[in-house]
Amino acid sequence: MSAEVIYGKQLAEELREEMKEEVKGLKEHGIYPKLVVVIIGEDPASKSYVRGKQRASEKVGLDSELIELPETTSEQELLELIERLNQDETVHGILVQLPLPNQIADQKVIEAIDPSKDVDGFHPSNVGKMMTGQETFYPCTPYGILVMLKRAEISLEGKNVVIIGRSNLVGKPVGQLLLNENATVTHCHSRTKNLQEHTRKADILIVAAGKPGLISAEDISEGVVVIDVGVNRVEGKLTGDVQFESARQKASYITPVPKGVGPMTITMLLHNTIKAAKRIHNNQ
Numbered sequence: 001m002s003a004e005v006i007y008g009k010q011l012a013e014e015l016r017e018e019m020k021e022e023v024k025g026l027k028e029h030g031i032y033p034k035l036v037v038v039i040i041g042e043d044p045a046s047k048s049y050v051r052g053k054q055r056a057s058e059k060v061g062l063d064s065e066l067i068e069l070p071e072t073t074s075e076q077e078l079l080e081l082i083e084r085l086n087q088d089e090t091v092h093g094i095l096v097q098l099p100l101p102n103q104i105a106d107q108k109v110i111e112a113i114d115p116s117k118d119v120d121g122f123h124p125s126n127v128g129k130m131m132t133g134q135e136t137f138y139p140c141t142p143y144g145i146l147v148m149l150k151r152a153e154i155s156l157e158g159k160n161v162v163i164i165g166r167s168n169l170v171g172k173p174v175g176q177l178l179l180n181e182n183a184t185v186t187h188c189h190s191r192t193k194n195l196q197e198h199t200r201k202a203d204i205l206i207v208a209a210g211k212p213g214l215i216s217a218e219d220i221s222e223g224v225v226v227i228d229v230g231v232n233r234v235e236g237k238l239t240g241d242v243q244f245e246s247a248r249q250k251a252s253y254i255t256p257v258p259k260g261v262g263p264m265t266i267t268m269l270l271h272n273t274i275k276a277a278k279r280i281h282n283n284q
């Protein structure tokens, strides 16, 4: 067997074309969706992601603003900026690029963002809504994975989903979203014993471990769906957590790195920003 490759990049482009039309329609009704992205410091990967967010926002017609602050910014300065953005009625979505420098507590910043503008879906109020199966902003990478699976018509009901990774950004929320779709979800992590015993039982394996090449053909069973969320730079080359050529011989579907899950992250951010603008204008 050689797996069908699910290209998130291609799906992302299709969805962004649809969004372009939606934004045009909103503007005709006087609604100008606006995203503000805040970045602190000079981390090259973060800078490249926020540039990608800016470019994608502009392409679909969103108003977007990038606020770049120095590495030495204090927590108080950032919290004051967020409060100003919370109060600004022209701003619909606020995103603070993670990770933050050590002097700033991520959770304090996440909790300072008005949940109705939290297009990252990280605020505890939005996480709680997701956990209780309510409609809200879902975190962008997990949401992108869900949309990819649905568009590929991969059924989730009753499937054994094994997730490697338990971060608040990806591992935990993707498990919750798939549980909401009636999948049977197992979370594995750095302390899991006999990882291979779990991965071999998966119908759908989601790897978000940040360990280049962690998973190969011998860790999976025939016909499994493999979603690779790893974004690792090894000797200057971008590589996933899955040994792609090896795993694709056994899998039924597989996502590549790059051009797999990554581009969907930014696409779902655009989706959430449009949703925020519509909700605010509908007073929801």
Ligand SMILES: Nc1nc2c(c(=O)[nH]1)N[C@@H](CN(C=O)c1ccc(C(=O)N[C@@H](CCC(=O)O)C(=O)O)cc1)CN2
Pocket: 048, 049, 052, 095, 096, 097, 098, 099, 120, 140, 141, 169, 231, 238, 257, 258, 259, 260, 261, 262, 263, 264, 265, 266
């Ligand atoms: N506030 C947030 N911070 C971070 C998030 C997030 O969702 N919100 N996620 C990650 C980084 N991230 C977006 O911010 C992100 C990661 C990867 C990609 C992407 O398109 N990857 C491409 C490769 C790009 C490259 O060449 O480097 C791919 O996989 O094809 C987009 C966004 C951490 N921080």
